[in-house]
Amino acid sequence: KVISSEQDITQLELFTNRFMSIADNMGVLLQRTSLSVNVKERLDFSCALLDHQAELIANAPHIPVHLGSLGVCVRKLLAQVNLKKGDIVITNHPKFGGSHLPDVTLIAPVYTKQGDKLIGYVVNRCHHSEIGGIRPASMPPDAKNLAEEGVVITPVFLSKNGKIDWTEITDLLQNAPYPSRAVAENLADLNAALASIKNGELALQQLVQ
Secondary structure (H helix, E strand, O other), X not given: OOOOOHHHHHHHHHHXXXXXXXHHHHHHXXXXXXXXXXXXXXXXXXXXXXXXXXXXXXXXXXXXXXXXXXXXXXXXXXXXXXXXXXXXXXXXXHHHOOOOOOEEEEEEEEEOOOOXXXXXXXXXXXEOOOOOOOOOOOOOOOOOOHHHHOOOOOOEEEEEOOEEOOHXXXXXXXXOOOOOOOHHHHHHHHHHHHHHHHHHHHHHHHHHO
């Protein structure tokens, strides 16, 4: 749509701030409910809203290096994974637009409350200070393959049709070739990321309604 009137400009500004507010609130909740120093104090995370084509609409001013890749991540994911209402996926794989393995991304589609129309997507990405690999703190310079850098999360469903299941991601963190040394902290931060995603989903639904 061409912005051609003062009313259009006003509406654009209002909705820009409404969308930004949702992303910002997602970040506040993520920070407050996380466990790790990396998320709670260093604020090494990002939250964003994307439209139904997975193009970036709004992002809170968190870690700039994440923001350009979040839309890429969702579009790459959608090319191979069919996301439906109630689904939430976790990944950190570079093949799916990940930056490096410690940056773990949660993605959820947002539908209208009636469930009949896709609105867009809510996404967050958090840096985990420990995600496995051949050395503590992950990302060793002498790694010879991706698995030696840390736990590789090719897209895993955390929620399917609205049912949360921690089994697969917990098993992966514990039993990967070079597993995480801080699984409890990983899961705590993933719980915080999940709360952030659910918050963004609800707020976007309410705005559209």
